[in-house]
Structure formats: C-alpha cells, structure tokens
Amino acid sequence: MALLRLENVSKHYQADGSAVRALEDVSLDVAQGEFVAVVGRSGCGKTTLLNLAGAMDFPTSGRVLLDANDTAGLDDAGLTELRRRKVGFIFQFFQLLPTLTAVENIELPLLLAGQTSCRDRAREILRWVELEEYAARLPHQLSGGQMQRVAIARALVHSPKLVLADEPIGNLDNASGDMVIDLLARTAAKLGATVLMATHSLEAAERADTVVRLRDGRIAEIRQS
Amino acid sequence: MMASLVVFYRLMVRPLRREPARNLLTIVAVGLGVAVVVAIHLAGEAATGSFRSSLETLAGDADLEISAIGGLDEGLLADLVSLPYPFQFAPRIEDSAVVHASGQTVPLVGVDLIGDTSLEQLFGQESPDIDVLTGEDSVWVGTRLAKQAGETLALRLNGTLHRFTVRGVFGGQGIKGLSRETLVLMDIGAAQRLLRRGRRLDRIDVRLPRQGPQRDWRAVLRATLPAGVMLKPSGSRTRENRKMLSAFQTNLRVLSYISLVVGAFLIYYTISVSVVRRQTEIGIVRALGATRRGALAAFLAEGALFGLLGAAAGLALGRLMAGWAVDMMAATVNALYVSSNPGEITVTLGTVIVALSAGVGVSVIAAVGPAREAARIPPTEAMARGRREYKARLRVSRNLLYAAALAVAAFGVSLAGPIDGKPVMGYFAALLLIGSSALAAPAAVTGAVKLLTRPVQRIFGVAGLLASRGLKGSLSRTSVLVATLSIAVAMVTSIAVMVGSFRETVALWLENRLQADFYLRPAGRPSIDKHPTMDPLIADAIEALDDVAAVDRFRSYEITYNGLPATLGAGESGVISRLGSLRFLDGPPREETLAMLARGDNVVVSEPFANKHALSVGDSLELPLAGRMVSFRVVGVYYDYSNERGFVITDRATLLKYLPDPAPTNLAVYLTAASDPDTARRAIEAATANRPLFMATNQSLRREALKVFDRTFAITYALEAVAVLVAILGMAGALSALVIDRRRELSILRFLGASAQQIRRLILCESGLLGLLANVLGVFVGTLLSLILVFVINKQSFGWTIQFHWPAATVIAALGLVYITAILAGIYPASVAAKLNPIEVIHEE
Numbered sequence A: 001m002a003l004l005r006l007e008n009v010s011k012h013y014q015a016d017g018s019a020v021r022a023l024e025d026v027s028l029d030v031a032q033g034e035f036v037a038v039v040g041r042s043g044c045g046k047t048t049l050l051n052l053a054g055a056m057d058f059p060t061s062g063r064v065l066l067d068a069n070d071t072a073g074l075d076d077a078g079l080t081e082l083r084r085r086k087v088g089f090i091f092q093f094f095q096l097l098p099t100l101t102a103v104e105n106i107e108l109p110l111l112l113a114g115q116t117s118c119r120d121r122a123r124e125i126l127r128w129v130e131l132e133e134y135a136a137r138l139p140h141q142l143s144g145g146q147m148q149r150v151a152i153a154r155a156l157v158h159s160p161k162l163v164l165a166d167e168p169i170g171n172l173d174n175a176s177g178d179m180v181i182d183l184l185a186r187t188a189a190k191l192g193a194t195v196l197m198a199t200h201s202l203e204a205a206e207r208a209d210t211v212v213r214l215r216d217g218r219i220a221e222i223r224q225s
Numbered sequence B: 001m002m003a004s005l006v007v008f009y010r011l012m013v014r015p016l017r018r019e020p021a022r023n024l025l026t027i028v029a030v031g032l033g034v035a036v037v038v039a040i041h042l043a044g045e046a047a048t049g050s051f052r053s054s055l056e057t058l059a060g061d062a063d064l065e066i067s068a069i070g071g072l073d074e075g076l077l078a079d080l081v082s083l084p085y086p087f088q089f090a091p092r093i094e095d096s097a098v099v100h101a102s103g104q105t106v107p108l109v110g111v112d113l114i115g116d117t118s119l120e121q122l123f124g125q126e127s128p129d130i131d132v133l134t135g136e137d138s139v140w141v142g143t144r145l146a147k148q149a150g151e152t153l154a155l156r157l158n159g160t161l162h163r164f165t166v167r168g169v170f171g172g173q174g175i176k177g178l179s180r181e182t183l184v185l186m187d188i189g190a191a192q193r194l195l196r197r198g199r200r201l202d203r204i205d206v207r208l209p210r211q212g213p214q215r216d217w218r219a220v221l222r223a224t225l226p227a228g229v230m231l232k233p234s235g236s237r238t239r240e241n242r243k244m245l246s247a248f249q250t251n252l253r254v255l256s257y258i259s260l261v262v263g264a265f266l267i268y269y270t271i272s273v274s275v276v277r278r279q280t281e282i283g284i285v286r287a288l289g290a291t292r293r294g295a296l297a298a299f300l301a302e303g304a305l306f307g308l309l310g311a312a313a314g315l316a317l318g319r320l321m322a323g324w325a326v327d328m329m330a331a332t333v334n335a336l337y338v339s340s341n342p343g344e345i346t347v348t349l350g351t352v353i354v355a356l357s358a359g360v361g362v363s364v365i366a367a368v369g370p371a372r373e374a375a376r377i378p379p380t381e382a383m384a385r386g387r388r389e390y391k392a393r394l395r396v397s398r399n400l401l402y403a404a405a406l407a408v409a410a411f412g413v414s415l416a417g418p419i420d421g422k423p424v425m426g427y428f429a430a431l432l433l434i435g436s437s438a439l440a441a442p443a444a445v446t447g448a449v450k451l452l453t454r455p456v457q458r459i460f461g462v463a464g465l466l467a468s469r470g471l472k473g474s475l476s477r478t479s480v481l482v483a484t485l486s487i488a489v490a491m492v493t494s495i496a497v498m499v500g501s502f503r504e505t506v507a508l509w510l511e512n513r514l515q516a517d518f519y520l521r522p523a524g525r526p527s528i529d530k531h532p533t534m535d536p537l538i539a540d541a542i543e544a545l546d547d548v549a550a551v552d553r554f555r556s557y558e559i560t561y562n563g564l565p566a567t568l569g570a571g572e573s574g575v576i577s578r579l580g581s582l583r584f585l586d587g588p589p590r591e592e593t594l595a596m597l598a599r600g601d602n603v604v605v606s607e608p609f610a611n612k613h614a615l616s617v618g619d620s621l622e623l624p625l626a627g628r629m630v631s632f633r634v635v636g637v638y639y640d641y642s643n644e645r646g647f648v649i650t651d652r653a654t655l656l657k658y659l660p661d662p663a664p665t666n667l668a669v670y671l672t673a674a675s676d677p678d679t680a681r682r683a684i685e686a687a688t689a690n691r692p693l694f695m696a697t698n699q700s701l702r703r704e705a706l707k708v709f710d711r712t713f714a715i716t717y718a719l720e721a722v723a724v725l726v727a728i729l730g731m732a733g734a735l736s737a738l739v740i741d742r743r744r745e746l747s748i749l750r751f752l753g754a755s756a757q758q759i760r761r762l763i764l765c766e767s768g769l770l771g772l773l774a775n776v777l778g779v780f781v782g783t784l785l786s787l788i789l790v791f792v793i794n795k796q797s798f799g800w801t802i803q804f805h806w807p808a809a810t811v812i813a814a815l816g817l818v819y820i821t822a823i824l825a826g827i828y829p830a831s832v833a834a835k836l837n838p839i840e841v842i843h844e845e
Helices: A046-053 A076-086 A102-112 A119-128 A144-156 A174-191 B002-018 B020-049 B054-059 B075-081 B117-122 B130-134 B188-194 B217-224 B236-277 B279-287 B292-336 B349-376 B385-394 B396-414 B424-460 B462-473 B475-513 B536-543 B573-579 B590-598 B607-612 B652-658 B677-687 B698-712 B714-741 B743-751 B756-798 B808-825 B827-834 B838-844
Strands: A004-015 A018-030 A035-039 A061-066 A087-090 A162-166 A194-199 A210-215 A218-224 B064-073 B088-099 B105-111 B138-142 B152-157 B160-170 B184-187 B200-207 B230-233 B518-522 B548-561 B564-571 B584-586 B602-606 B620-625 B628-638 B647-651 B666-671 B693-697
Touching (some): A004 A046, A018 A046, A018 A061, A018 A210, A018 A218, A035 A046, A046 A061, A046 A162, A046 A194, A076 A087, A102 A119, A102 B462, A119 A144, A144 A174, A174 A194, B002 B020, B020 B236, B020 B292, B020 B349, B020 B714, B064 B075, B064 B548, B064 B620, B075 B200, B075 B217, B088 B188, B105 B188, B130 B138, B138 B152, B184 B188, B188 B200, B236 B292, B236 B349, B236 B475, B236 B564, B236 B714, B292 B714, B385 B424, B396 B424, B396 B756, B424 B462, B424 B475, B424 B756, B462 B475, B475 B698, B475 B714, B475 B808, B518 B677, B518 B698, B536 B677, B548 B573, B548 B620, B564 B573, B564 B652, B584 B628, B590 B602, B590 B628, B590 B647, B602 B607, B607 B628, B628 B647, B647 B652, B666 B677, B677 B693, B693 B698, B714 B756, B714 B808, B714 B827, B743 B756, B756 B808, B756 B827, B808 B827
Parallel strands (some): A035 A210, A087 A162, A162 A194, B138 B160, B564 B647
Antiparallel strands (some): A004 A018, A004 A061, A210 A218, B064 B200, B088 B105, B088 B152, B138 B184, B152 B160, B518 B693, B548 B564, B548 B666, B602 B647
C-alpha cells in the first residue's frame, strides 16, 4: 500500500488572465520509507506536485491519497489536521521564523498541534541533525547549512510519514548541500519517513531511491536508482 | 524634473494602490488629526469674533471711549461738549434685560436718540416725535428678537418687570452689524430712570476731529477728565477679552495638536514600513543610479502625499466639527470668561494654511527618520529583517538612556516660570515627556515580552508565544505602535486626572464656600460679566424676617485691571466672618483678614487674580473710583474656582464710600439655627412676591456649578476621544502592515500545521498585548503628564490651585474602553492574515 498516491491528477489555475496547466494527468505511487526525487526544468510543476502531496492545495481533477486520506474530501480544518500529523515541509530558503530560536522553531509544529511538553523531543531531533549546541541561537546567527538542518529537524519533529523538500539545497554550497542530502536519505532509511524532494540537481537526485522526471506538467520518466 | 516625477509615481505612488485599505486608514487618521486642529482653529476664531459687543458696534467709527467703574457723572459730558474742538461725543448706558416670555437675556443700550446723528438711519425717512423717542416705553429691537413695530415687549430690568412698545426693528438697512443682534435700544434718559442710574452714564464714545489742525487729542481729553476716569481706544473691551481668552485658546490648541502628534507617529510608522518593504527595491534603484538624496526625497514626498491627502480630508471634516466645537467652546467661555454669542465660522486662506501646515508639515517631519534610513541603504544590499531587528534590539538600552535623560530634562523644564503669561515651558516639558516615553517604548516592549511570554503562552497556547515573540521580533515597528497608542492613553489618563482633580477640588470648595442657606439674584440667565441689580429694599425685607439670621448684600462691578477684565465685588465682611466661609491661601488667620477687610481701603483677591497680576498679601492695587485713583491694600488671597477672570473683594461699606449705589447684585441669606428651611423659604418668597428673582439653595447651586463644570470640559473629552480614535484607526492600519510584512512567516505557520483560526488568534493576541502594553505605559506617562498639567500648565495658565486626585473609576473605565477598541482594531488585520494564501506568498517570496 502506497503512502502517497496520485491518481490522474491535474492542476490548472489562472495567471494574469490565461490558464496555466501546472500538472496534467499525473499518477504516482510512493511507498512508505521511499526517497523520491522529482526533477525537471523550472515551471514543470515540481512545487505544485509537492503542494498537492502535502495537502496544501486541491487538484483540479484526479485524486490525491495521503496515507489513504483523500485530500479532496477534506475541508480547510481537515487539511490542517492532516498536515499536522503526517507532513513535514522543507523549503529552499529555510523559512525559519526569525523571532524564534533554533529549538523554538523546531518545537513549533508540536505546539501548533496542541502539544505542550515538546522541548525534549525538539532537543532530541536537534541532536539528530547534529546541532544540539545551537539550540538557543536565532536564525540569523546560523549559517545557511545550519539553518537548513534546523528546518529539516522542524520538518521531522512530529514524526511525519511524509517529508516534502522543495529545492532543499538550492540555496546552499556543495558541502552543506551534501550534508542535507545525507540527512534526507537517513530520514527515509532510519526513520522510515517517505521523502519527496524537488530538485534541480541531478547529482542530488541520484541519491534518491526513485527519480521522477517532469516535463510540462506531465511525468516524462520514473526511474529507480 | 519630469523624469523624477515619473520615477516617483512608478516606484512610490503606484505601489500604494496595492493596499488601499491600509493607506486609507493612515490618511483618515492624519485627516482626523488635521480636522481637530482645523476645528479648534475655526471655533476659536468664531468665538473670539463674537466678543465685539453691541455697544462697540454702535460706536461705529468712534476712536476713543471714556468710562469709569460704577459709571460717569453726566456732568462730565457737559464739560467735554464745552471743549473748543470739534469732537463728537456719544453717551451710552449698557445693561442687560431679560425677555419675560422666553427668559432670554439680551443687551439693553441707552443712547442719545435726539442728539446722536449717527443713529438717524435707525428711523429711516421719518423721525418719530420727540415724545416717542424719549418715552420710557419706547424701544427699538434687532430682528433676532422676532418682534414687529407696534408690538409689546415685556422685559425684566434689574428685577422689575416693564412693558415696552417696539417702535422699530433694525432691518437690513439698519446700523451695519446690528441687524442680526438681539439688542434692545432706548433713549438714554429713559434708560437712566428705568435702570435707576440717576445721573450716571456707562460710557462716552469719542470721535476725534478729522479736519482742521490736528493735535494730541488724547492729551486734550485727558486734561479735562478727572482722575479715575479711563480713556481707552475704542474696542478695548474686545481686545481685553481676547487677551483674557488667549490662555484658554492656547491650551485648547495645544490639546488639539495631540491628535496630530498621534497622527505623526502613524506617518512615521507607515513610512518606516514602506522603507523596510522596499529595501531591495531601494538597493536596486540606487545601483541603477539613484542618489542618496533622491531616496531621501522620495520618502519625504511619500510622507507629504499622505499629509496632503490627510489635510484635504481634515479641512472638510474640520469645518464640520467646528460647528460642535463652537458650541462647546461658547459654553466654557460663557461660564468662565465673558458672555458672548458664537460668531460665524469662516474658512479662510489662513484656515487652509493651518490645515496644510498641520497635515503636510507634520507628515514630512515624521517621515524624516525613515527617509534618512532609506537614504543610508547601500546599492544592492538587502539586509535580512532578522538582522535589522537584532540591531534594533541592541539599541534598546541606548534609547532607554536617552529616555531617562529626556525625562530628567522634562522635570527641569517644568520648574521654569511662564513666558508672557503662557506656560510655554510646561508644554515643552510635556513634549519632552512624550519623547521620553516614545524612546522608552522599545525597552517597555522587550521587558514586557520577557515578563509576559510564559503566562501568555499558558493562557493562549502557541498563539500567545508567537504573539509575544512577534512583538519583540518586530521591535522597530511594534515599539512605534506602542508609543503611538500609549501617547493617546497618556492623554486620556492625564486629562482624566487633571479634570478629576479639578472637579474634586471644586466640589470640596463648593461644599465649603456655599454656607448660606439661600442665594438670590435677579431672574434671568446668569452671566459672568453682567451684574444686574435688585431693589435694596428686598434685602431689608428679607433681613427683617424672624427665620433669617443675616443677609450678605453683595455688589459686583465690571472692571479692567492691567488691561484684563475682572470683577470688583463688595460683601459684608462682618456676616462672612460670623457665618460664611472664605478660605485663604496665605496671610494672617481668616478672622484677622476679614477684620482687616472691614477696616479701611483693604481688599482680598481671588487666587486667579493674584496669580494673573502677580499680587500677594501686603501688595497694593489701584482702582479708578469716584473720580480718583484709590489705592487698596491686599490683605488676603482666597481660593476661588467660580471663574478665571478673578475677583477683587472689598467690604460693602468701603465700596459704598466710593460708589454710593446700595442696590445689591446678589444676596446670601443665612437662617437662624432654629428655623425650618421650608418655612423660611415660603417666608422669603412671600417677602419678595412680585419681584422677578431667582432663589436657590446651596445644594442646588452646588449641583448647578458642577453641571457647568462638566459642560466646560466637554470639549476636552471630545478632543481626547478623537486622539484615541486616531490611534485606534492607526493601529488597525499598522497591524495590517505588520501582517502584510510578516505574511511569509504566517504562511510558513500554515505549512507547519497552523489553522486559520490559530493565525487569527495570533494577530488578536498581538493587538491585545500591544493594547495592554500601551495602557500600562500610557497610564504611567499620563500620570506624570497630569502632574505637569495640574501643577504647571493649569497653574500658569489659569492660576488655580488644584488638589491632586486620581479618579480611579474614570481612568479604569476609559482604559478598558481603549483596550477593547485596541483589540477590535486587530479584527480586520486578523482576518487579512487568516485569508492569506500560503502557497502564493511562499512562491512570491
């Protein structure tokens, strides 16, 4: 049983008065613990695919099943609940809250879900990304690589089944990028979370179990590494 | 130039359209601030414009006026007329009458209808017979009395009812300026008889010779006039009234500027947001060739644009608000200074200039700080917000130090005396204190966040944590917001404390001062500068009653001292000493002071009079009485809160020595200990039957006085309500800006699992925290401001000693209201935040 299933998914929207077909008839199954890289040119639909997978958006047609939950059948509150329990997001520009320390940023998904005692768990995951000593630092006091590792810790803190990473190394140097990819691979392998990563980097994509190539909103190729 | 305008339009004006609601809020807030200034300016002009009395209008193009306290002997007119120069003299009697049917008090003027050629136009083609002109039942009236020629008009003159026949109405062709008056005109001889003036005149208007050899006409006249008779330029009364009112007007003007100051903080905030949000754009434009000066000018111009639009809106709204302001100001002026009817409200070029300088001037000044920040941005640099805010946090301690320095300076400045009778340094101290509180705001926010984060998180969960951190995280913005709202709160607090203290002081004073059981005066609306008299026999009749222990006969005269209007009064110091109550500030004990008052030419003066003219016990003051300058020694300064003009009080016997008119203006009746007030009242009513008198108990007078007090301060409350409204509107706009500025963070929260409800709660939590902080800081600063108001500004402007009193219930109720509205101001931004589309926002970023 796939953790994430996209069945004939299309996503169309209007931009400046003209219709944009971001995704067209995409079907994809991603298994629990699988590390999948989505590659393709800018504008090919990678981010749209991730947003649909992460229950941030509804498809225009087709179905998105996340852990057997059809996102189309959920309202805003239902989608929020689904994200809280099952999805972790990682962004290209880290998107840490500048007013919170590293550990507070990591705690945030747990707090938003209503948990109160989450410091231990946050520290534990911070240790996992090897940044325990940076717990009290504010984002602007961290390097880019460190910020992205904190962002990964934040995405993992609530033990999601699906981790979505949108160009996670697009803003990092090679060394930091390698470290982040290692971390994502470990996440899938050791924590059993499914990782769906959009990337431009073919080198990074090679580290994934499966590479999905998108072209003009359609799947052009699915290749196992 | 054209190219600069195009760039300005594209980069500065066009982006404003992206947030119409928020920009509209800023413009409305500035517009309200300008409107208040315009309203007070217009209302002030209208109020002062109305002081020109009917008598002065009648004086036409007269150059000088001759007058004396208690009136002039008409023999003086004969002496003047016999001078070998072509002067023109016009004798006048001025008093007031009460229209029997409506109770309206109207000016009554006696003029020489036969000899005064300037009045011929009153009668049109045909002059009436001499018997009609000089008849005791003949009057001519203004159109506002709504009477026709031939109708009967019943008037009460000094407590006696008279019926007159209206012989004519001043219409459009009447004497210029009189057509809209309620004036009643009659022959001077008839007026003398009916008003029991004997051979006395109130005034003689003088028109100097226009042709022939010119001389020092003042000196010629002066040589003829006995000592104690005053020779002043025509219209002096108007000038004196204006001078007297200048402190009152200045204080209201200053009060009206507070809304503008609050508006200035909002402009500062709006431009700051604009600078921060366009940081990258500024960098790029700088890299493309824009100069630092260009960046500075662009943001100053943006401020000016907001100011211009606000000024335009404020001018229109201010004209509207001026109508209400005039009514409220007139109530105060009539209660405390001089009787007047509000004049016309006229928008002039001066008004437009006031609006523009208020709106544009203040906006540009407010924009200087952020515009300089914009100019300092180097090409292509885009400093991360977190880093910028981190720098702002580093400046907290330094700003706190500056705040402390300003507070100390405010204290030092507040100790200085008045300048030209105005508490200039008091205002400056208040301004320094406001500056100090603005500089202390970042420290207050930081400290509060440290203190409140845990409890707020406990109560509101993660929304509370994020809200309190958000306050600290956006310190450069939130501290401006806290400063803005806290200034409005400080104003509410300081005014509430000042008015509350004043009210409490007046209430205590009334309790102590009004010791007589009954007070009587001629019927009709009381007027501060008119002193209608009653038949002296009335007092004798009341005094003869069994229930009555004593009657204090009080007589008032209108005087001018050192170019300012005041009241000269005389009471029976023996009665006051035995039964009354008069509290003195300093000098010998009360009994001794009153004993001295009864002997020789001694006076006691009210506190406002003493302060205004720098008099204290032992000093002398000279008054022109009975044809000579009489020197009086000040033996006491007493507390008085009844008006701001001031009183000079002597013993009745002393005054009668110089002005032998025994008719009193007021009576204070003291009952015997054994008498029943109801029985006594009936007895007094029987003794004064058929006399149109107004009788009040001490309780009803106290109630009435406090009612007048509350009415007096209505405009103050209205002004502070507007300032709070400006702050709340601004806060709604500023919170929206904060939401837009932080939309990335809010969207990330949605990605991380925050519900729309949580986002809404987060913004409401922030507005609640901002409101709380502003309230706490505002109450603290407001209490300090109230000390300046009570002990410096009020004392130097009006001369009253006010006992400090903190009206807890009023302050708490007002603050509760401010707090609730502050939270309500968060509703719109909260809904904007909840509706953000996180995917779009992250994509944009």
